Amino acid sequence: MQKAGSPYLLFLGDTQDTLSIKGCTGVKIWRPEKAHAQIVLEGGNQDLGLPNKTPSEAAAAGCKTMLVGVANAGGFVPDNWVPTIIEALEAGMDVMAGMHTRMADIPAIAEAAAANGRTLFDVRQPSQEFKVGKGFERSGKRVLTVGTDCSLGKMFTSLALEREMLAQGMKATFRATGQSGIFIVGEGVAIDGVVADFIAGAVEWLCPENDADHWDVVEGQGSLFHPSFAGVSLGLLHGAQADALVMCHEPGRPHMRGVPGRDLPSLEDCIALNEQMAHLTNPTAKVVGVSVNTSSMPEDEAMAYLDDTAQRLGMPCCDSVRTGVSAIVNELAKI
Amino acid sequence: MQKAGSPYLLFLGDTQDTLSIKGCTGVKIWRPEKAHAQIVLEGGNQDLGLPNKTPSEAAAAGCKTMLVGVANAGGFVPDNWVPTIIEALEAGMDVMAGMHTRMADIPAIAEAAAANGRTLFDVRQPSQEFKVGKGFERSGKRVLTVGTDCSLGKMFTSLALEREMLAQGMKATFRATGQSGIFIVGEGVAIDGVVADFIAGAVEWLCPENDADHWDVVEGQGSLFHPSFAGVSLGLLHGAQADALVMCHEPGRPHMRGVPGRDLPSLEDCIALNEQMAHLTNPTAKVVGVSVNTSSMPEDEAMAYLDDTAQRLGMPCCDSVRTGVSAIVNELAKI
Known part of the structure; x- marks a missing residue:
């Protein structure tokens, strides 16, 4: 594009x-x-x-x-x-x-x-012709935002990560996979509009080989636990070939977006499954932090939730707005 | 269509x-x-x-x-x-x-x-407008063919299952998801040509609610282990909401189709992952048999392979051509 x-x-x-x-x-x-x-x-x-x-x-x-x-x-x-x-x-x-x-x-x-x-x-209808993904190892580093559900802050988190990485002097580029992200940077691929055969290939195209110390921050979509969109999420995960994943979550949702009666997965289950599936194209992929949208919580409750979750999962747990994402970027800097 | x-x-x-x-x-x-x-x-x-x-x-x-x-x-x-x-x-x-x-x-x-x-x-370009999948429980029974790789007999196995089920007096309908299958029955959805957002929804449309004792035999595509197409396979798995899965395999392939250097998964790993992922929309989904394409083996070697595999995995292991699939249909009849 x-x-x-x-x-x-x-x-x-x-x-x-x-x-x-x-x-x-x-x-x-x-x-x-x-x-x-x-x-x-x-x-x-x-x-x-x-x-x-x-x-x-x-x-x-x-x-x-x-x-x-x-x-x-x-x-x-x-x-x-x-x-x-x-x-x-x-x-x-x-x-x-x-x-x-x-x-x-x-x-x-x-x-x-x-x-x-x-x-x-x-931007909603990719006009590009893509190849199928191959999963061949490629240079550069990539971090992908994944989630327990749709629409809970993957784009926001990705942009916050890019901003913080640039502020810390790292090389980083946000890669948009949805229309709002494309509006913001002026380019990208609306991944859910791609023909199914080319999901992974479109992502490989979107974040190709790069300098060894360059990070692509790939915007995630959907959730491996969402019965509507898990196929898109999996193709994105394989195409991104991410070294690191950041899990995004919004506590308190009554059910998966658009699917009354279906509970959200636990953070533990969602982290485990994303790592397991990511290993197909990057055997060292791991979740390095959690980004929580606590906008519906009062300050003290939000901070307690972040602390508890960080302790429980043994990794940084941030809110892009309340706390910033520097603790997660510190983890990325070690990779 | x-x-x-x-x-x-x-x-x-x-x-x-x-x-x-x-x-x-x-x-x-x-x-x-x-x-x-x-x-x-x-x-x-x-x-x-x-x-x-x-x-x-x-x-x-x-x-x-x-x-x-x-x-x-x-x-x-x-x-x-x-x-x-x-x-x-x-x-x-x-x-x-x-x-x-x-x-x-x-x-x-x-x-x-x-x-x-x-x-x-x-038939390669679905003209239909689909909704997104929902994963809501629906009546009727469904069996989906899945595989360790692409192009190793999922369509052939599905058609053999339908034929054998009809011969045994069961209600069964083959549901085509690829162009050859669509040619054969004159209808279906080329699932890899659907816009990514609608993979699961297109499959829900293709095999909708049906009589409680009716089986849809859904043709599978790709493999959860294929870095090009796993997203399609996962959306298909979720949309099919299959009660039973039949694992398809061809021994002796040097690598995953189209991806030199990438080994095929073991049958054990492939069975475990397909069951795990299928449980999102059907918690009782299970692999009930293995369909092996032994066309490259001499008769005695082929029969030994089928016997060994059946023993090892504890389920019927057939070749649609050499042995027929009645042993697998017997398992389906118990569901």
Whole structure:
């Protein structure tokens, strides 16, 4: 995938809730230097605190890409978004989106892109042709975030690890495997959109051979214990050929996301299974730390949970927000 | 997927070797009543021993579908095949193929299909929209073939199991997950062509709830130990929610298919891992027998191998061709 140019104009659409704009929010948090301006349509009430600019104003100020980092039910592109998307293309910007509907499949948008020589990044549908994975040993080091469930902080943890590793002077590159991650860095592979045969191969492509002291921080997806997505998680685990794994968890979930009645696995079981399965392509892979999303807990309860878990599992246990992830990075530095 | 009508006209193209026509051969072996006639192009030398008929002759004799069950390097549709494919459509037959190139993407073929109201079955590219898998318990019984590697007899074993189960008066339906299997029964899902997110969901769709005493015999793909395809195998295992697994194996392979240097797992390890992973969606799943492809061994050596393995593992060990699979079906009948 070609890399989307920055800075971005963040398109917030006519959305009414913060969850809908999490793609744009991720950029604001993790790559603030890319978040140049925002545009809100009539009826929308979201605000990232950025200057409001029209596509022409943003393009004139140097924006290279308009990011439609907005999710709605169904993942379609509503008619009232189309004029602004076309305006952005005509102003000379590329457009990046992660809807189920490909922008390239909306004729007026496809025509405007072609007429203006602009690129449409439909990040949810990888257009790349991949080879199958091989599992051959490759140079460089890789850490993969894995989880007890979906949507509990693997991307956030991966970005926090990259930031901390760079801060400590290590060589590190975040490798995005989901649409929000791709929005943030402008490139990557939406791994759950790849044809099944090529899951591991796409990940091998995403984090290829590198310098011996370079770390790829690979964003994980799903969980080996999730009955919907475990196949994706396993292909990702094999393709990443990770030296180190970081287990992500959110305590207190009533059931696996989207599957009422199904309990989350214990951290112990999830660590053991991920290590076991990872050994197929990296016999020395091991879980080096746990990243817990304690956002629903009061401070004292959260800190007690982290301490207890660290003690029980014999490895650092952090919250990317409350404590930072330096204790986990210290473990990576030993590898 | 709509079911392709039969009988078939088997298109053998201008191929020169038996491996290239294995899709057609599979139909001849497993559904001889569907193999009405064959057509060979100039330069081809393959022969399934069927009457040679033109598309018009075959259609006049009642053929409903021309099966392009031919594989070439690259999986493309050569120009010299196109006139015959169009002739079949004009004669009133549907056309089923499993190439990488979709017939629907070849304008002359797409136009002929539309003009004559015929259906193109591009079985390698599932056109279906699937939901994600859920792993909810469902009625009916399912047996899945799994393997130590790819391409060692999972389809053949599955078809042999279905045939033997029907012969014993059990209710059984073969569920195809690869192109050859789809050719044979005229329907199914090429599971490795599904978008990664939907692997398990596609299998849940393929073998849905059924009568309590009905067995779906689900064709397996790949191996949990194959670094290219384990993700597909795992999604298939979870989606099948199998009550019983049959382990398929071919002794004497120098390495995992396509991955020089990588040894095959032991049968013991492969049985243990498949049972462990299957328990996520069916806690009582177990391997009930082993199906060995002994085609490269002389008779006495083969029989000794089967006996030794059965003894060692404590379960029936068959070769679908040499011994038949009734010993395994006897185990299924107890579930």
